[in-house]
Amino acid sequence: MTDTRIPIYQPDLSGNEKAYVNECLDTSWISSRGRFVKEFEDRFAGFVGATHSASVCNGTVAMHLCLMALGIGPGDEVIVPTLTYVASVNAIAYTGATPVFVDSTRSTWQIDPDDVRRHVTPRTRAIMPVHLYGQACDMDALLAIANEHRLFVVEDCAEAIGTTYKGRHVGTFGDIAGFSFFGNKTVTTGEGGMVVSNDKTLIERARHLKGQGLAAHREYWHDVVGYNYRMTNIEAAIGLAQLERADEFIAAKRALAAQYVDQLAGLPVEFQGETADTEHSWWMFSILVERPDQRDALRAHLTQAGIETRPLFYPVHTMPMYAHNYRKHRVAEELAWRGINLPSWPGLQPEQVRRITSSIAAFYKTDGR
Numbered sequence: 630m631t632d633t634r635i636p637i638y639q640p641d642l643s644g645n646e647k648a649y650v651n652e653c654l655d656t657s658w659i660s661s662r663g664r665f666v667k668e669f670e671d672r673f674a675g676f677v678g679a680t681h682s683a684s685v686c687n688g689t690v691a692m693h694l695c696l697m698a699l700g701i702g703p704g705d706e707v708i709v710p711t712l713t714y715v716a717s718v719n720a721i722a723y724t725g726a727t728p729v730f731v732d733s734t735r736s737t738w739q740i741d742p743d744d745v746r747r748h749v750t751p752r753t754r755a756i757m758p759v760h761l762y763g764q765a766c767d768m769d770a771l772l773a774i775a776n777e778h779r780l781f782v783v784e785d786c787a788e789a790i791g792t793t794y795k796g797r798h799v800g801t802f803g804d805i806a807g808f809s810f811f812g813n814k815t816v817t818t819g820e821g822g823m824v825v826s827n828d829k830t831l832i833e834r835a836r837h838l839k840g841q842g843l844a845a846h847r848e849y850w851h852d853v854v855g856y857n858y859r860m861t862n863i864e865a866a867i868g869l870a871q872l873e874r875a876d877e878f879i880a881a882k883r884a885l886a887a888q889y890v891d892q893l894a895g896l897p898v899e900f901q902g903e904t905a906d907t908e909h910s911w912w913m914f915s916i917l918v919e920r921p922d923q924r925d926a927l928r929a930h931l932t933q934a935g936i937e938t939r940p941l942f943y944p945v946h947t948m949p950m951y952a953h954n955y956r957k958h959r960v961a962e963e964l965a966w967r968g969i970n971l972p973s974w975p976g977l978q979p980e981q982v983r984r985i986t987s988s989i990a991a992f993y994k995t996d997g998r
């Protein structure tokens with residue numbers, strides 16, 4: 630047992646976070662008004678290359694607003710990969726639409742365009758690509774399907790800050806996109822999220838809904854059932870300070886992934902493929918072991934060594950609330966039962982990476998697995 634535990638994630642708040650938060654406290658602008666909200670929104674839109682943005686209180690509601698802004702609701706179907714975080718699917722369920730699960734591709738672990746095509750019906754209104762673990766989906770193939778069937782594309786970019794596809798940041802390919810700033814996301818505000826789009830009307834709808842459906846031309850008059858999905862100035866202050874260092878975080882995570890790949894070479898583990906046209910931002914560096922039972926043994930071995938890991942997401946179609954129309958999604962299930970996320974934060978030191986990879990190597994050596 631080693632003395633120091635290595636957590637799976639830990640945000641780096643050593644920049645201007647404290648100074649900006651103190652400014653909120655000193656000026657008493659602690660709620661959802663104040664200079665940081667607008668500055669963070671503008672700067673974030675600039676960072677991803679979108680023309681419009683609306684900050685919200687978490688990534689889940691960002692996805693909910695994306696769907697609401699498109700008018701998606703009961704009777705509609707939204708195609709979503711089953712291998713995702715449950716929030717992608719919950720956001721669809723909140724609107725009353727039906728999530729239609731599809732499988733993933735073996736190499737990139739992303740939504741499989743061929744399986745998307747097989748699941749388009751007359752009720753399909755949108756496809757939700759999720760750029761899982763920081764790898765980009767095959768946007769050309771998905772946009773082709775969307776154009777052919779006149780579907781919306783709603784990108785879940787919660788795990789993809791810094792991810793590019795053909796040189797462009799993800800979140801700018803579809804009609805509208807959501808980001809998350811949860812504590813373990815690449816840029817964090819504690820809890821927080823953002824809706825981005827190049828369509829002004831869609832962002833205006835998202836803004837309208839996130840602020841209790843306040844009518845534009847009359848004070849305290851509301852013309853739809855809206856929500857309070859606002860971000861606070863304090864959260865935005867943290868976000869702005871984080872964004873100032875986003876490129877540094879992303880570069881550190883890419884370097885980290887390179888160290889993992891290098892040091893784990895030769896062991897019977899596989900990595901998430903990085904395709905030629907994309908830049909992976911490695912939100913969570915992950916490995917696949919050969920068998921599910923080995924996965925649990927390796928995780929237990931790493932826990933013993935003070936190294937925190939996570940299993941890959943459970944495919945959402947296997948969860949009780951979504952299992953009523955259970956079908957097999959072979960690739961997603963296989964990946965999920967064999968995958969492990971390794972510690973992936975930007976401040977992780979080379980000695981710590983070495984300790985993690987040595988521990989994995991020792992697991993294979995000692996047990997002759």
Ligand SMILES: *Cc1c(COP(=O)(O)O)cnc(C)c1O
Nearest residue numbers: 687688689714716717787809811
């Ligand atoms: C984190 C995450 C979300 C939701 O974000 P929260 O800020 O935690 O609500 C949505 N989708 C995916 C894929 C995520 O990883």
